[in-house]
Amino acid sequence: MVKNEHVELIPIFDDNYVFVLIDNAGKKAVVVDPGDAGPVTEFLRAKKLDLTAILVTHHHSDHIGGVAALKNTFGCPVYAPEKNQKQIPQADHWLKEGDVVKLSPWEFTILELPGHTLGHIAYWDQQHKWLFSGDVIFGLGCGRLFEGSHEQGYASLQRIKKLPPQTLIYCTHEYTERNLDFCRILTNQDNTPITGDSEALELYANELSNRRDLGLPSVPLKLSIEESTNPFLLAQDAEQFRYLRELRNRQ
Ligand SMILES: [Zn+2]
Numbered sequence: 001m002v003k004n005e006h007v008e009l010i011p012i013f014d015d016n017y018v019f020v021l022i023d024n025a026g027k028k029a030v031v032v033d034p035g036d037a038g039p040v041t042e043f044l045r046a047k048k049l050d051l052t053a054i055l056v057t058h059h060h061s062d063h064i065g066g067v068a069a070l071k072n073t074f075g076c077p078v079y080a081p082e083k084n085q086k087q088i089p090q091a092d093h094w095l096k097e098g099d100v101v102k103l104s105p106w107e108f109t110i111l112e113l114p115g116h117t118l119g120h121i122a123y124w125d126q127q128h129k130w131l132f133s134g135d136v137i138f139g140l141g142c143g144r145l146f147e148g149s150h151e152q153g154y155a156s157l158q159r160i161k162k163l164p165p166q167t168l169i170y171c172t173h174e175y176t177e178r179n180l181d182f183c184r185i186l187t188n189q190d191n192t193p194i195t196g197d198s199e200a201l202e203l204y205a206n207e208l209s210n211r212r213d214l215g216l217p218s219v220p221l222k223l224s225i226e227e228s229t230n231p232f233l234l235a236q237d238a239e240q241f242r243y244l245r246e247l248r249n250r251q
Pocket of ligand 1: 058060116135
């Protein structure tokens with residue numbers, strides 16, 4: 001497949017990314033989770049891009065803080081989870097499991113992935129194998145469960161695991177190095193219930209430190225690699241997931 005489209009990352013705040021999807025002609029753009037309007041507007045203006053839609057995964061302010069200003073400036077529609085209508089009043093389209101959003105050349109299927117928040121959704125583009133997953137999964141980790149249960153968090157990660165292995169995961173935070181520290185604590189613990197592929201983890205660690213030393217992001221994640229290294233994807237059941245999440249919360 002010829003790759004005609006690409007995704008750019010705009011770092012905002014301490015460790016968030018806003019994703020900008022750019023079409024092959026370099027004219028149209030879609031943004032995901034704009035927590036801050038200023039840097040996004042500046043980026044779009046500099047590249048002479050027209051913003052055609054804003055996609056939102058969940059209602060936390062670091063994901064929606066720039067929505068109103070961007071909508072006002074560019075006059076584009078906003079897509080958001082149906083379960084968060086109250087928290088995201090700026091939205092025009094409410095999305096639920098199985099809905100399809102066509103924004104040519106992209107087509108997103110909506111996955112409901114509760115846990116971090118109850119209404120959390122992800123945008124899955126099957127053709128490009130891109131997943132915009134907000135705060136559900138991170139490099140070698142997963143999002144805190146602010147609203148959902150461990151059962152929901154576990155089930156949501158299992159759904160991601162079922163996507164094609166070549167999937168690129170665009171998660172919103174640069175937490176991978178911190179999560180690598182957690183993986184090492186876990187590996188060095190006696191009778192740890194989770195044992196990932198230690199060689200794969202070392203390879204991951206090498207590549208990660210090279211990228212971060214060069215000032216490059218660790219995102220997008222590769223699902224095929226997370227599958228063999230991310231302890232939260234390796235958890236066998238909701239109980240193991242709970243054990244990991246509670247241990248991670250104490251770090
Ligand atoms: Zn969040």
